[in-house]
Amino acid sequence: MKGAELKHGDLEGLLKGLLDKGVVDCLVVPHRAGKSVSYMLVTDADKIESAASALFAPSFSVNAANLVKGWTIKEKVGVVAKPCEIRAAVELIKLKQLDNESVLLIATDCSGAYTNQVYTEHYAEIGDQADSAKIKELEGKGLTIRESCAICENRLADVGDIIIATGAGDDLVVAGLTEKGEEALTTLELSLEDKDLERAAEKEEIAAEAKAKLASLPELSSLDALEEFLQDCIVCKNCRDMCPVCYCKECFFEQPLGDPAGGDLLNLAVLRGAVGLPTGQLFYHLTRVYHVSTTCVGCGACEDACPKDIPLTRFYPVITQKVQEIFKYEPGKDVDEPLPFTAYEEEELEECLR
Amino acid sequence: MGEEAKEEFEPKVVGFTCNWCTYAAADLAGTSRKKYPPNSRIIRLMCSARLDPMFVLKVLLNGADGVFFSGCHPGECHYIKGNFYARRRIAAIRTILKQFGLDDRFKSYWISASEGEKFANTMKSLTEEVKQLGPNPMRGKII
Ligand code: SF4
Numbered sequence: 001m002k003g004a005e006l007k008h009g010d011l012e013g014l015l016k017g018l019l020d021k022g023v024v025d026c027l028v029v030p031h032r033a034g035k036s037v038s039y040m041l042v043t044d045a046d047k048i049e050s051a052a053s054a055l056f057a058p059s060f061s062v063n064a065a066n067l068v069k070g071w072t073i074k075e076k077v078g079v080v081a082k083p084c085e086i087r088a089a090v091e092l093i094k095l096k097q098l099d100n101e102s103v104l105l106i107a108t109d110c111s112g113a114y115t116n117q118v119y120t121e122h123y124a125e126i127g128d129q130a131d132s133a134k135i136k137e138l139e140g141k142g143l144t145i146r147e148s149c150a151i152c153e154n155r156l157a158d159v160g161d162i163i164i165a166t167g168a169g170d171d172l173v174v175a176g177l178t179e180k181g182e183e184a185l186t187t188l189e190l191s192l193e194d195k196d197l198e199r200a201a202e203k204e205e206i207a208a209e210a211k212a213k214l215a216s217l218p219e220l221s222s223l224d225a226l227e228e229f230l231q232d233c234i235v236c237k238n239c240r241d242m243c244p245v246c247y248c249k250e251c252f253f254e255q256p257l258g259d260p261a262g263g264d265l266l267n268l269a270v271l272r273g274a275v276g277l278p279t280g281q282l283f284y285h286l287t288r289v290y291h292v293s294t295t296c297v298g299c300g301a302c303e304d305a306c307p308k309d310i311p312l313t314r315f316y317p318v319i320t321q322k323v324q325e326i327f328k329y330e331p332g333k334d335v336d337e338p339l340p341f342t343a344y345e346e347e348e349l350e351e352c353l354r
Numbered sequence: 355m356g357e358e359a360k361e362e363f364e365p366k367v368v369g370f371t372c373n374w375c376t377y378a379a380a381d382l383a384g385t386s387r388k389k390y391p392p393n394s395r396i397i398r399l400m401c402s403a404r405l406d407p408m409f410v411l412k413v414l415l416n417g418a419d420g421v422f423f424s425g426c427h428p429g430e431c432h433y434i435k436g437n438f439y440a441r442r443r444i445a446a447i448r449t450i451l452k453q454f455g456l457d458d459r460f461k462s463y464w465i466s467a468s469e470g471e472k473f474a475n476t477m478k479s480l481t482e483e484v485k486q487l488g489p490n491p492m493r494g495k496i497i
């Protein structure tokens with residue numbers, strides 16, 4: 001891995017350079033507006049002002065990959081975002097919903113994030129950036145990061161074309177992970193040298209904490225438990241719309257069979273004696289969890305999007321991890337690794353058949 | 355329906371079979387007069403790969419007591435590799451069903467066109483196993 005050392009103050013110049021030197025035609029980049037942080041799509045380098053205070057803000061609004069999903073355009077789009085968002089973008093490339101040649105994926109280290117509402121409300125305490133010590137301290141005061149972040153093992157940037165890693169104090173390392181990434185950094189005239197971030201121990205520590213947290217979550221282990229969990233779901237499908245890896249142009253659940261109404265619904269009621277209204281929560285979520293079973297990056301965007309406060313992290317990432325385990329697949333890690341459902345071994349998985 | 359005594363309980367099973375192998379095996383079982391329980395309703399697919407795991411979910415949520423799938427042995431698919439892909443999908447949906455204790459009601463087999471006897475025996479054991487499980491609790495639910 002080749003990289004260069006930077007300071008926080010250099011970030012703005014780095015991003016501006018990407019546009020000015022024509023490395024990308026536009027950038028999707030965190031954008032600070034007062035206390036809150038969201039994204040902007042920027043083409044004019046002069047508009048990049050708040051980079052240093054926004055890039056590492058522990059706030060999650062939407063998954064940035066969802067913002068560029070389906071953009072198979074020629075112009076080159078740079079995306080600067082948290083690891084889970086970049087991992088989702090990598091899955092979208094594999095799903096042919098993004099063109100690898102037209103994106104430059106830049107992952108920033110993440111400390112775990114608060115929902116954007118919590119972040120904005122408590123900006124005075126949280127500030128522009130948080131490390132794990134600060135996150136623990138705030139937890140003592142009752143401010144907790146999102147559950148999906150608490151169980152996330154992939155907070156250190158290690159995916160995409162370029163990573164921006166935080167070090168002690170003001171130190172940063174920017175490094176290229178792919179040829180495309182290295183080329184971009186070379187164009188920016190950074191003096192690149194071989195870099196070994198030596199973060200294995202830190203990664204292990206994060207993983208251990210995340211695993212412990214996961215194990216402490218209540219498990220949904222029966223159909224009754226799942227039914228109760230989904231009791232308040234109004235099947236608004238917001239969780240689908242905000243999920244970066246749900247991408248069907250014509251979702252089954254928008255069609256008469258998946259979203260029965262009128263006579264179709266009455267037929268179901270005749271068949272079963274009665275149907276619940278709204279209907280189909282179990283079918284919708286069990287189908288969706290299968291659809292994202294290999295590609296879910298555990299970002300928690302679904303949970304954030306739920307107007308009924310259903311803690312969907314206890315369902316989606318928890319279950320999809322189990323499916324990913326049987327295929328030994330980590331979504332978003334490697335753009336060249338085939339999606340599990342597009343590949344096979346001649347002899348495998350017999351234990352799954354009976 | 356829940357009150358039926360277990361002895362009298364006749365399960366309803368939906369089966370998805372591949373046209374080229376298991377469906378033919380079912381035919382063979384019939385023409386060679388092998389006896390097997392009539393509890394399964396079979397839906398013919400052109401290949402294992404047509405089995406959308408959603409079918410399995412839909413069938414179970416709608417209250418069938420069991421659901422099975424059967425296709426050509428791996429390596430013998432009429433379309434060369436359909437069942438290799440199907441096997442992965444089945445493994446995924448089984449993992450999900452297992453989480454909620456539903457996997458016992460979903461069976462999957464490889465039965466070739468010449469295995470009429472295996473088909474009949476499989477239907478016997480399948481029906482027995484589903485009988486043991488009792489009626490699908492989804493049947494009485496308002497969902
Ligand atoms: S899921 Fe992981 S990478 Fe994404 S915001 Fe949370 S901690 Fe960061």
Ligand code: SF4
Binds near residue numbers: 245246292296298301
């Ligand atoms: S299912 Fe939820 S956690 Fe998984 S990728 Fe989609 S939005 Fe993120």
Ligand code: SF4
Binds near residue numbers: 232240309
């Ligand atoms: S966002 Fe919440 S209420 Fe809407 S469909 Fe998803 S789980 Fe149900």
Ligand code: FES
Binds near residue numbers: 400
């Ligand atoms: S044709 Fe039978 S499994 Fe493909």
